[in-house]
Each structure stands twice: as structure tokens, then as C-alpha cells.
Amino acid sequence: MTSGELKNPYRDRNTSRFKYIVLLTILAVFTIVTFRAPQNKKQDMSNNTVSATSLVISESSSHSPLPSSSSSKKNTHKNSTKSSTPRSQKAQQGQEKQSISRISVIGEHNSGTTWTKKELERCYSDHFEISNRITRHKHWFQYDTNTTKKTLAIAQFRNPYHWILASMAKPRRSPAHANMPPSSWKKFLTTPWTVPRGKSDDQFRHLDGPVCKEKYRFNEIVSCHDDPPPDEYVVTITRPSRTRKGRMVTNTKQIEPWYELRRDGSGEPFSSILELRTEKIRNHVTEVSSFRSVAGDAIVVRYEELVKRGTGWLLDEIERRTGVAAHCDPTEGQVNRTTRVVEKEMIDYVNENLDWEVENIIGYEKW
Secondary structure (H helix, E strand, C coil), rough: CCCCCCCCHHHHHHHHHHHHHHHHHHHHHHHHHHHHHHHHHHHHHHHHHHHHHHHHHHHHHHHHHCCCCHHHHHHHHHEEEHHHHHHHHHHHHHHHHHHHHEEEEECCCCHHHHHHHHHHHHHHHCCEEEEEEEEEEEECCCCCCCCCCCCEEEECCHHHHHHHHHHHHHHCCCCHHHHCHHHHHHHHHHHCCCCCCCHHHHHHCCCCCCCCHHHHHHHHEECCCCCCCCCCCEEEEECCCCCCCCCCCEEEEEECCCCCCCCCCCCCCCCCCHHHHHHHHHHHHHHHCCCCCEECCCEEEEEHHHHHHEEEEHHHHHHHHHHCCCCCCCCCCCCCCCCCCCCCCHHHHHHCCCCCHHHHHCCCCCC
């Protein structure tokens, strides 16, 4: 504007009003921003805190050995499900260890089970019941029950060659296989595992259910009667004299038979003691290990190994399975103990006629 132009008062007034409005607007915006900023910052910090806490809880619940609080368990249940599985398994194993109340030794005749049971009684009788049965006496086929008593099963065996010779020397409860010298091993191995029934068994012939001794059915055992009359199952035994060297002594006696029959319900006998042995291994190891009343797999014991190495390894295994240490010193091994001599012809026959796949289950191989 030149010096000659007149000053417009209305224009100056409008300009001042505009500047005032702009100034108020800036002040209002500044006030709003300043007021909300702390609130946003507080909310952001709160959100960050929640996220970080959730991460720490999740990680601690997955890796920390310390127990979580109840609130942490609720917040992390889904996240910790997978990681809690090993803990559940360990807890279950621990409960199983604590629930074992009995140790049972089972095995065929002439397998050293009596000695093993005495060793366990010496070492564990203050903590466990030491038994020679699971459901039936140790020598027989076992069956499962609904009992809540948990048993640690020990299934003991002897190598088939020496076991056969021992069974010939002491033919317990098998009258049809008595009085056979070692040279008659082939007759012993080929004679069916049975004996003709005595008349005292006729009273059970048409009865159903476990009416025989040790809860066998009639078609599962000979004899069924638990106390046959003295004139049944009488055999003549000839043996070397204990007082006069070179002389033989003959006497007669009753041998109550316990010939277990095939388990298919046919009532037929096993073709030989070798076939019986195979079925007994399946029962005492595979089937027993699956019993509800048995804690875990049966411990397989080979008599020869126990004699040679001593009982230390068995006591260690029992401690591992039960969590209870033996209160005895282990029996030392007998490295130089002599064994029976087995004829090569018999070895060849056993190698040919025994089920070695089943023998391998308990650690035996052909000679």
C-alpha cells in the first residue's frame, strides 16, 4: 500500500480475528494430544506386559522343574499338554514301582527256581512278598486275574540240553517218563507228555469249569484228581544203590502225575517234553508280561548265567524295576562249576526238533 492510500480498518480486524482462531485451534489440538498420549502409552505398556507374561508362563511351564501356580496352570493348560506327557509317564512308572508288593519266581522243574526264591527271600523279605506263583504254582501254566496286587515276575529257564538231562534224572510228577537212564534220552524225548488216566478221574469227566487241581479244566491236565488213590500211577524205579557201589536198587512208588495238556481245549497231550517247553516259554514270558496283575515285562533269568555271574545283576535289575535296594550282599558266581556231559547225537536231535525262534526269546541258541 502506498502512502497515498487510505488504511481499511475492517481488513485489519478480520486478519486479527483469523489469527486468533488459528491460535485457538492449535492450542486445542496440542491440549488433546498432550492429554491422550499418557493414556495410549499406559495401554501399550499394559498390552506389552500381558504378552511378555504369557510368554514367560508358557516357557516356564514347558521347561521349569518347579511346580506352577494354579493361575499359571489355568492359563497354560493347552500349551503345556504336550510337555506334560513325559511327566505323566514318569509319574505312572513311579506309581507302578510303589504298587509292586510281590516278587514271583516261576519256571519249569529242574530250572533252579527254588534256589533263586531263597536268594530273594534273603534279600527282600522285609519289603516284598516272595512267592513261587502268580496264579498257579511256579511250574504250571499261569493265567491272569483281576487282582489289584502288582507282581514283579521272574521267569527262570535252563538251557534245553542240561534241562533235559536233569529232567530225566529227576522226573518229577511225570510217571510215564520215570526210570529212564541217560542213554534212553531219545525215548524220553519222543514219549508223548501224558499217562493213561486213573479211574479216580472219571468223576470229573463230564463236569464243566475249573474242577481239577490248581483250577484246571478236565481237558487241561492229567490227573484231574488232587489226591488219587495209592494204587494208581504206581511205577517201578531202578536206581544205583547209595550204599553199595555197583549195585542197583529197585522199588515201587506212586508218582502223582501233573501232565499239562494242549491249551487249545482238545484234551490232547503235547507230543513231547520239547513241545511242552516251547509252550511254557510263551506262557511264562510273553503272556505273563501282558497280565494286568504283573508290573511290566517279566525278568528272564537263565540259570547258567545266574550261577556263573552271581546274583548281583539280578538284584540290580530288581532295584531298577521296584526302586528298592536289596538288604543283602549278592551271591558270587561259580565260574569253574562243572556241568553234565551231553551226547553229540542228543545235541543234534534237540537242534533239529526244538523251536529255536521261541528259544531265542529267552536268549538260548543252538550248540
